[in-house]
Amino acid sequence: MNQLMTDFETLERLIEKGKEQTINDNDEEEDETEMTVYCVTCGSDVQARTAIRHMERCYNKVCDVCPMKI
Numbered sequence: 001m002n003q004l005m006t007d008f009e010t011l012e013r014l015i016e017k018g019k020e021q022t023i024n025d026n027d028e029e030e031d032e033t034e035m036t037v038y039c040v041t042c043g044s045d046v047q048a049r050t051a052i053r054h055m056e057r058c059y060n061k062v063c064d065v066c067p068m069k070i
């Protein structure tokens, strides 16, 4: 449980850091090797960082990213 809390705090810190870095986006990240996740709605691979937003839009059937427009 403690480990989980620590991980969560680390994640929150990373997210905050990410917000600060949105202008300097290509700091040390390589977009081409970005982790992708499977969208349960349209079945396409989406970048992990945009996955939540993608899935929200997909769920609401306004996804303009996925190959299969619903």
Ligand SMILES: [Zn+2]
Pocket (backbone or CB within 6 Å): 039, 041, 042, 043, 044, 054, 055, 058, 063, 066
């Ligand atoms: Zn999708």
